[in-house]
Amino acid sequence: MDWESFYDTHPSPSNYESIITAVENFVCSHENEKMVLITSGGTTVPIEQNTVRFVDNFSLGTRGSASAEYFLDAGYVVIFLYRSNSLEPFVRHFNNSLLDKLEIVDDKSIQVKQSEFDTLYPILKKYKDAKNANRILTVPFTTLIEYMWLLRGSCMLMDTKYSLLYLAAAVSDFYIPPSEMAEHKVQSNDGPPMIALRLVPKVLYAVTHIWAPNAYIISFKLETDYGILEQKSKGALIKYKHQLVIGNLLHTRKRNVKLIGQDGVIEDILLTDEDIKNGIEIEDLIVSNVKAKHDQFFKSQK
Amino acid sequence: MDWESFYDTHPSPSNYESIITAVENFVCSHENEKMVLITSGGTTVPIEQNTVRFVDNFSLGTRGSASAEYFLDAGYVVIFLYRSNSLEPFVRHFNNSLLDKLEIVDDKSIQVKQSEFDTLYPILKKYKDAKNANRILTVPFTTLIEYMWLLRGSCMLMDTKYSLLYLAAAVSDFYIPPSEMAEHKVQSNDGPPMIALRLVPKVLYAVTHIWAPNAYIISFKLETDYGILEQKSKGALIKYKHQLVIGNLLHTRKRNVKLIGQDGVIEDILLTDEDIKNGIEIEDLIVSNVKAKHDQFFKSQK
Secondary structure, rough: HHHHHHHHHHHOOHHHHHHHHHHHHHOOOOOOOOOOEEOOOOOOOOEEEEOOEEEEEEOOOHHHHHHHHHHHHOOOOEEEEEEOOOOOOOOOOHHOHHHHHEEOOOOOEEEEEEHHHHHHHHHHHHHHOOOOOOOEEEEEEHHHHHHHHHHHHHOOOOOOEEEEEEOEEEOOEOOHHHHHHHHHOOOHHHOEEEEEEEEEOOOHHHHHHHHHHEEEEEEEEEOOOOOHHHHHHHHHHHHHOEEEEEEEHHHOOOOOOEEEEEOOOOEEEEEEHHHHHOOOOHHHHHHHHHHHHHHHHHHHHH | OOOHHHHHHHHOOOHHHHHHHHHHHHOOOOOOOEEEEEOEOEEEEOOOOOOEEEEEOOOOOOHHHHHHHHHOOOOEEEEEEEEEOOOOOOOOOHOOOHHHEEEEEOOOOOEEHHHHHHHHHHHHHEEEEHHHHHOOOEEEHHHHEHHHHHHHHHOOOOOOOOOOEOOOEOOOOOOOOOHOOOOOOHHHHHHEEEEEEEEEEEEEEEHHHHHOOOOOEEEEEOOOOHHHHHHHHHHHHHHHHHOOEEEEEEHOOOOOOEEEEEOOOOEEEEHHHHHOOOOOOOHHHHHHHHHHHHHHHHHHHH
C-alpha cells in the first residue's frame, strides 16, 4: 500500500486538529530560528479494535530525549514528538528512584536531598528556562496511526531550511488493517492466533520529496546484524535522497553510531570507556556533529 | 504445552537466583504477618531473539500499583511484582508533569511547590514509612518468561494462610518459542511476516494446586465483551478452585468491578460520579472487600 491510500484508509486521531494547531502556533512564534523536530520512542500496532494486545517496537526513547537537551543547548527550538511513557528530556534524569531523591523537611516542605542538588539543579534550571522561553513543545503519541498523522502534519509546517528533521523514533514496519482486526479481545480457547501483518508504507519518500523538501533530514537505522547496516543505510540515501542516516546496532548503540552521508562517507562516533565513566552521552557528540552539518547545509541554501 | 515443559524449555533469567533470594529474605523477615503478592502490568513476548519487536499486553499497572498502597494501609506487607516502567505505588502520584511540581529556591535548593505539598506529603510519608519498616519489596520484570519464573518462585515461598495472591498482571496468553524465533530483526523487504503464536500454559492450576495451595488466591479477568465475562470467571473458579475472580471490562474498569466467588455470588463494586469527583479510587473499595474475605478465610484455616 502506498502512503496516500494509507492516510485515506486510516482517519486522523480525534484530537489531531487541536494538536496540529499547537504545533503551528509554536512554529509561527519561532520564524527564522533553527528548529528541530525530534521523533522518539516506539509505536504500537493494536491487534484488536478494543485493544488489549499490540505489537510494539523496543525503544525507551533514550536517544531522542537526550538529543533534545543537547539541541536546546545548541540554540535550536525543539518539537519533541514522542511515544507516551517513553523517556522525556530533563524528566529522564529524575525518573529512577525519584522518591528516594526527595525528603520531608520538618513535616512542612518536601525537597530534593541536598546530596542530589548539584546533579539535578542544572537540569531543572535548563528545563525551566526552555519552558519559560517557550523553546520546547512536547507532543505525545501512542499508536502507529497517531504517529503517522502527527509526523505528516508537523513536517508540512516545517518545510524550510531552518528545519532539521531528526527522525529517531522506532516506527513499526508492520501493521494490521482495522478491517482485518478482531473487534474484541482474541480468545485463547479459540486456539493460538496467527497474526497477519501488512507493510507500513515508507513515508520517508513523502517527507523528503513532498512534505518538507527544504529541510535537513536525518533518518535512523537500527539493526542487530552489522552485515546489513551499512548497505541498508546507503540504500536509504539513494532511495529517499535525504541528507544523513545515523546507523547503529542494538547492542552497541550507546557507545557507537555511524553517520552515513550522501557522498557515501561514513563517520564513526565512538565513546571510550573513559568517556562513559565521565558521564558523557553519545547524543552530545551526535548533536554537535549534526549541527555543524546543518549549518553548512543552511549556508548553501538560498 | 503444559506448564512443566514450558519451564523445562525456557531457562530462568540470569538474575533469577539473586532476585528470589531477596524475596525469600523478605518473606522470612515477616513470618506470621499477612502478606500480599501483587502482580502488575503487562508482559512482553519478543518476536526476535535480538529483540527489536514484541507483542505486549495493554496495562499501565494502575490497578496493581494503587492496590499496593491500600494493602499497606490495611496492614499487609507487600511484594510488588511489576512490569518495568509500568506504574509503581506512591511514585505514580509524582509522574505527571513532575518537573512542574518542583521549584528552585534561591539557586540553593529544589523543593516541591508549596501548592502541591498537601497532596504529596501524605503519599511521600507513607512511602518512606513503608520503605523504612521494610514493608514493601518491588521486583521488576519485562518479558513473559521472567514473569513466569518470578511468579513460580514467589508463590512457592508464600504457601501459607497468611498469604494473599493478587494476580492483577495482564499476562500474555500467547508466545513465540525461542526455537521458532528469528535470530535478527525481521526485515521488511522480505515481505510482511506472519507471526505464529503458541498458547501460554495456564499456570493458575499450578499456583492453586502445587505452588501455594494454602494461600488465598485471586485472579483477574479483563474482557471487552460483557457477554463472556461472567461465564469465563465462573469457568475459571470451577477449573482452578481458587477463592475469587475479580472481573472487569476494559472501558469501565476504573469505576466497576465484579467480585465472583466460589459460591457463584457476584458482588458489584461501583464508583458513583460523586466518588470519582472526590478522588476515591476503586482499588480502595476492592482492597477493603478482599481483606474482609481473607480474614474470614484465615480464621477458617487451622
